[in-house]
Amino acid sequence: MIIKEIDRWGPQKFACIVTDNARNMVKTRRLVLQRFPHMVDVRCMMHAFSTTMASVMGHKYATGLITRAQKLVTFFRASHQPLALLKKLAGNMGIKRMLITSNKTRFTSVHASL
Numbered sequence: 393m394i395i396k397e398i399d400r401w402g403p404q405k406f407a408c409i410v411t412d413n414a415r416n417m418v419k420t421r422r423l424v425l426q427r428f429p430h431m432v433d434v435r436c437m438m439h440a441f442s443t444t445m446a447s448v449m450g451h452k453y454a455t456g457l458i459t460r461a462q463k464l465v466t467f468f469r470a471s472h473q474p475l476a477l478l479k480k481l482a483g484n485m486g487i488k489r490m491l492i493t494s495n496k497t498r499f500t501s502v503h504a505s506l
Contacts, residue, residue: 394420395427408432412439465491 398406409424409431411417425433448454468475468491479490 394424398424398428403428403430406431408434410434410436412436413443462493465493469493 394409406428407430409421411421413435421433425431449458468478475491482488482490
């Protein structure tokens with residue numbers, strides 16, 4: 393399908409192919425580059441970074457730190473008076489960002505929550 397679309401639009405309009413490293417993408421990349429040797433093979437850097445971060449965050453030290461940080465976020469978000477006090481203290485210290493919950497699908501949220 394990708395090859396058909398490249399042919400349809402014109403191979404001269406494409407300089408590279410960007411994919412992640414899933415098996416089907418590796419095969420697709422190989423087929424595209426065989427057919428269009430002028431194209432450059434570019435790996436998705438954000439996917440590589442995300443995979444690396446998932447590996448780092450899987451370390452027992454990191455998972456413990458993230459778990460403890462998430463417990464604090466959950467406590468303050470569920471408790472109105474402590475949250476109001478935290479906001480007041482943070483404001484007095486010039487801190488403008490508030491508590492951010494992390495999630496597994498957005499690797500930058502882990503960094504932001506710490």
